[in-house]
Amino acid sequence: MNPLKRIAGWLAASLLLLAAVPALAGTITGSAHDFTGQAWSGGRICVACHAPHKTDTTTTDAPLWSHANSAATYTLYSSPTMNATVTQPGGGSKLCMSCHDGTVAVNSFGGVTGTTMISAANNLGTNLKGSHPIGFTYNTALATADGSLHDPATRTVTIGSGNQTRTGTVNAMLLYGGKMECDSCHDVHNTFTVGGLGTGLVKVDPSGSKICLACHNK
Template sequence: MLHGGAILADGDLPSKFSNQKSILNTRHNLTQRQAVGGPSGVNMDPYRNDYGEVCVYCHTPHASNGNIAAPIWNRSIPNTTYTLYSSNTMTQTISQPGAASLVCLSCHDGQQAVDAVMNMPGAGRYSASPNNGFLSTWSNPSGLGPFVHAGLKQSECLACHSSDAGVVGSGAADFTVAALGTNLRDEHPVGVTFPSTSGSGTDWNTPNATSAGNKFFDDNGNNRMDKGEVRLYVGANGPTVECGSCHDPHGVVTSGLTFNATFLRKTSAGSVICLTCHVK
């Protein structure tokens, strides 16, 4: 991301999670309850639903959202128009974000709560358009009963999770860089087609494999689109860069045990992630 490059180039946002082994140990565990030690997440119980399950914040095996090409997706996708990246030197077609970006933006654009799932755990807890009234019917396991669910849009989150929060946000991680909003002009372009001419004599490396129409850089030669490999998604105008091209929300290990910072598919050390596509 261009927006957070200076901040995130050498690390990640502060976290009490270990960022090792499983999504359970990352900030994408929105129960905020760690497997071993650390904060219990109870401080967030008045503000978000703790469903007691990690996967349910994005996925459901039943009654999933069939309107987006994402696996058993458990979130609605608002009809949002994004302000797109533009540049005088840009030669490629750029369109509104595709599915592999919209699933990420369903939290990161700040337009709906991070716990706004369509199918909450348990019987009779489904809504195709989850709103605050629906979300307020959930009781958190800490003993709190149903509450008037906060909007938890960008402004509500940053009221605590920003450097401007003052005493209110004391101890809360600054998530400003992760709250992208709908203005994507200062982010790496998404919804942008990859150049049709690449390889020797160009500024672009050539993907060397294809899976289900998606182009990818097959680093280990197994002809399988592994999670640590950068990919380009099928788009109306050709192979397209989306959020999922460079990020895997479940975490990827490049070396050792710890996941790459900011859920990158490849390490940013030495600009490895950038130089996968770009010849510089």
């Protein structure tokens, strides 16, 4: 076969293959975590949290972490009707709070500390009493004792929308180390979010309170 015809055939097949691949439901580009418009980012997206070299390998659950960590101690949610024991945020929650508690600059990465703080609307502060509790173990024992929670070992939930959906138990889809954390409901990378921009990067469809009913049975 003529080499040029062979190359043309390969190109045509490649284009057909690419056309058949479904688009991702979301990417960081254009999301609330796209900081390319900020001068301190240098037009880069991942640099706000990650770096391929000289990263912080001591931070739990943080691949190639490069952002400054918060040293804050948080005022925790409490309620006389709550059966779970709430502890200080851990894992992914601590990483989220390193930007969202307003104590560390958003542009504090790569060993350089800036002064651009996160906007007031997204600044949760260090008082978490008014937010959904995080940092607690959510298991069958808690669901049984509480009575108003689904058993995370058997309750199924679907995260994401469109071509990017995953279905599994609450334990597999939403919990981290068996605990409820920030990233139980939110997807920092915007891959499995529902509803597009302006919806808080939530993993589960918020319409009809589906995101609440994934865990709560009333």
